[in-house]
Amino acid sequence: MPDLDITQYDVTPALGRHRVLDPRSLAYRRPYTGETIRTVEWAPRVPVLDQQDLLKQDIHTSEMFDGVQDVDALGSCTANAATALLSVLLSHDACMKAGLDTTDAVAAERFAIGLYADATKADQWLDYTWPADDCGSSGLAVTKALRRRGLIDQYGHAKTAEELCALLQTGPVLMGMPWKSAFFEPVSSLALLDEIPNWQDSPVAGGHEVCITAIESVAQIEGDISYEHTVLRVRNSWSTSWGDAGSFRMSLAVYQALRSEIDLIQPRLDTRSQ
Structure with missing residues (x-):
């Protein structure tokens, strides 16, 4: 086994991400080379998923796996985020061929x-x-799972705000992050995580995996990206009743503050037909 850099978190029904970095895959990091950063949006084909209230969704894990009891929630955020991202990479027909029904949130949750x-x-x-x-699991592991299924052909990493913005020019990005207790309740549906009072002092509730789907605004100061005024939109997996119809916003300043505990990975599909 390679010499992995691992941060393990307690797994809860809402949070199940561990931070796992492999120096071998980090060698495929895509450095920022000064390309123009523009606003961009990637719309997942699947509806917003819900890793909680599984029984209410008529999802019975006892019917999906032999010898398993029903559970009402899973710390499956890594797979939920990856499912949203995959639905951007693949066409509707390719998703259906892979077993992912983009028209049905319950079927897509079963896929996840x-x-x-x-x-x-x-x-x-x-x-x-x-x-x-x-x-729980990790962004690296769920990306490997996608590749083993033949659904992606490569993946790249980012370790700076600029590299993240450059990756987002070409597709959505998985972000594993420490989830602060204060983040559970945004100030309003349209508010940024930044606007939660004293969020920096809030304890970490666990690790969470989400899918960054958009750069909503870009600001620069003397040619450099302004972290405080560049805003990301992020797809969550706690149903449309949470946040802004299931998504939230944060500035690059939040990423910068939590950077040492965040991992960014972009599954890609470059070399074959979608």
Whole structure:
């Protein structure tokens, strides 16, 4: 096993991401070379997913896996975020061929749960896997799971705000982040995480994986990106009742403040027909 850089978090029904960095894959980081950063939007084809209230959605894990009891929520945020991203990369027909129904949120959530099982197996450092245990996973592992299924052909990393913005010019990006307790309740549906009072002093509730889908605004000061005034829109997986119809916003300043605990990875599909 390679020498991994691992930060493990407690897994809850809403939060199940661990931070796992592999120096071998970080060698494929895509450096920022000064290209113009523009506003951009990537719209997932799947509806907003919900990793909680599974039974209310008529999702029975006992019917999906042998010998497994029903659970009402899973720390499957890595797979939920990856499912949203995959629905951007693939056409509707390609999604259907892969078993992902982009027209049905419940069917797509079932797809994400199956992907979560694959991701936990790719996290070889973990002692447990789903469906035996709701053990959480990582952005790196769920990306490996997508590649093993033949749904992507490569992936790249970013480690700076500028590199993140450059990746977003070409597609959505998975972001694993420490989720502060204050982040559970945004000030309003349209507010930024930045606007939550004293969020910096809030304890970390766990690790969370989300899908960055847009740069809504870009600001520059003397040719450099202004972190405080460049805003990202991010797809969550807690249903449309949370945040702005299931998404939230944050400035690059929040990324910069949490950068040491964040990992960014972009699954890509470059070399074959979508």
